[in-house]
Amino acid sequence: MKNHYSTSVALAEAGTAAGPLAGRPDRVRAAVSLPDVATEVWYLETAGAIGAVGWLRVESSAVCGTDVSLYQAGLDWPTVMGHHVVGRITALDPDRALAWGVTVGDLVALEEYLPCQRPDCVECSIPGRYRMCPESDLWKGRRRVGLISSEEGSGLYGGNAEYMQLNANSIVHKLPGDLDPDLASWTQPFANAVDWTVNAGGAGDGSTVVVIGPGYHGIAAVAAARAAGAKRIIAVGRSYERLEIAEALGAVPVVNDGGTDLGALIDTATAGKGTDLILDTVGLGRAVTSAAAGTLRKLGRLVLAGLGPVPVSEVDLKALIRGANTITGVRGRSPEAVRQSIEILASGTSGLELVPTTHVPLEEVGEMLHRLATGRGPSSPHVVIRPQPAQTSQTRNHKQ
Ligand SMILES: [Zn+2]
Ligand SMILES: [Zn+2]
Structure with missing residues (x-):
C-alpha cells in the first residue's frame, strides 16, 4: 500500500496512549x-x-x-x-x-453516505437531505462507505x-x-424500515400493514410497524423460515406460492377490509400495483422499496384517485429515522432480538x-x- 501520505490532522488521544496519532492502528x-x-x-x-x-x-x-x-x-x-x-x-x-x-x-x-456538503449542492444545501447527494449516490458518484x-x-x-x-x-x-x-x-436497516413504514408509509396506531418479502428489510419493517402500534401486520413471502420469524414478531404469515393473485391473498388476510399500507421490499411490479388497486383503503399507501425484475408496471389511475392513494418510491433513510431507530432499539421494545x-x-x-x-x-x-x-x-x- 501507499505510504507517502500522512494523516494531516491531529487526532485525539485514545485511552492512555499518547501522541498525535494515538488510537490509529498501524x-x-x-x-x-x-x-x-x-x-x-x-x-x-x-x-x-x-x-x-x-x-x-x-x-x-x-x-x-x-x-x-x-x-x-x-x-x-x-x-x-x-x-x-x-x-x-x-x-x-x-x-x-x-x-x-x-x-x-x-x-x-x-x-x-459521504455527501459532498458543498453549499451549491442541490441536495446537501437542504437540511437533512444529505443522503440524496449525487456524489454519494449509489448510481452516480458512488462515494460511499463500502x-x-x-x-x-x-x-x-x-x-x-x-x-x-x-x-x-x-x-x-x-x-x-x-x-x-x-x-x-x-440500526441502519431498522432506520430504513421505520422511514419506509412509518414516515413514508404512514403506519401508526391501529393501522393495517402488509409487508411483501420477509427478508432483511421486510423483517425490520414488521418490527417498525409493530413499534408504531399497527393493529394488524401481514407478512407475505415464499420462505417458511422467514415467515416464521415475521410471525414471532407479531405478523400474520401469508405464503405467496405464486399461484394465487396477490390481491386475493391480501383480501383474505384482511377479511376483505383492506390495508392502509403495502410495503413491497421485493419489487413485484405489476403484481403489487394491481393488488394495491384492489386492497388499499382510502388514503392508503403503496411504498416501493424493492428493485425486482419487473420494475415498471401499469398503475390503475381510477383506483389511485378514488382511493386518494399514494405510491412512493423510497431509498435509504432520513436522519430523523435513524434517531427513531436508535430510540426504539435502546428501549428494548423492537422485538428484533427474536x-x-x-x-x-x-x-x-x-x-x-x-x-x-x-x-x-x-x-x-x-x-x-x-x-x-x-x-x-x-x-x-x-x-x-
Ligand atoms: Zn452534496
Ligand atoms: Zn444496505
Missing part, C-alpha cells in the same frame, strides 16, 4: 472483495490514509442485499465492503468530536475490517454504549457472500460480520 486486517467475485483477507497500512479525521474500531458490519447484488455483478475495483457499520471511535479530530457530539470511546452507527477502492489511501472505507477511517463528511450517530451488539447492528443473528468472522466473508449470492444463505436474514478476533471466537457457537 495495520488493519480487512476482507477485501475483488472484482472477480472473490474475497481475501489482507493487511492494509493506515499510514497512507487520505483525509482521515478519526478511526473506528468496527464492532459489526451487517450484510444487506445491496452488498450481495454489487458483489455478484462484479465490483469495479478491490473494495473493503460493508456499509451498515457499528463501531467504537478510537481516535477523532477534536473539531469533528465537537461537530458530531461524540468522543473517543463512544459506540456509534455510521451511515454509508464502495471506495481499497487502493485509494488507506483503503479502509468499509466495515468489513477491524478498523475503518472516518472522514470529515462521515455521518455518525451516537449509540447507547451498552446497547446489545446484535441489536446495535440493526431474529437469529449469524456472525461471520473476516476469514469467512467471501464464503458467506458466495452463499448469499447463490441463494444458500442462512435461514435468518440477519448476517453480521464481526471483524474483531475476540468477538468471533465468542460468537462462533451461534453460527448457523
